[in-house]
Amino acid sequence: NAGVTQTPKFRVLKTGQSMTLLCAQDMNHEYMYWYRQDPGMGLRLIHYSVGEGTTAKGEVPDGYNVSRLKKQTFLLGLESAAPSQTSVYFCASSGIAGGPETQYFGPGTRLLVL
């Protein structure tokens, strides 16, 4: 039981390049989330999903796209990376749709955009 996993762990991009971050969970959770964490700031929600095939915008969705083709996986895409997207990205999942369920986090992806 791996919980929530993320790939890659670390990536360096040049401005304008694209990439996809992968999140996978083996807890059969309905909800999945993508956050970014910057120094001195709280976690900010980028996009989330309430179930397979569904996605919704969070607090800071601009410049990112997501897809949830399978219940177990949630992809975060950067079409044209910008230095402002340098951050640590965390994926999380939780069990019950629309309920106060605990979120479980992956280990994070550290992204540097030059």
Added chain:
Amino acid sequence: GQNIDQPTEMTATEGAIVQINCTYQTSGFNGLFWYQQHAGEAPTFLSYNVLDGLEEKGRFSSFLSRSKGYSYLLLKELQMKDSASYLCAPMDSNYQLIWGAGTKLIIKP
């Protein structure tokens, strides 16, 4: 708007007790979570309060006052491994977590 306020940094001595306060304003309320985050790692769940009062779990306790928009995390018998950031996160009416910037706790021998 939605707002979370907790101290940026606190220092305490090994073996002592420390209380980390959090005040919040949210659109609706569905409980409050506390998470621990060691440097370079992911946040991990510590506690959840939805009713007023104190919830105790080993060395850690969490308190909630919904009328005051206030919570605290109490850590007893501090150990060096408790050096970490502690994140306060109330849940709003849409069941979204609103995250504070966290309190960095430094434990000194």
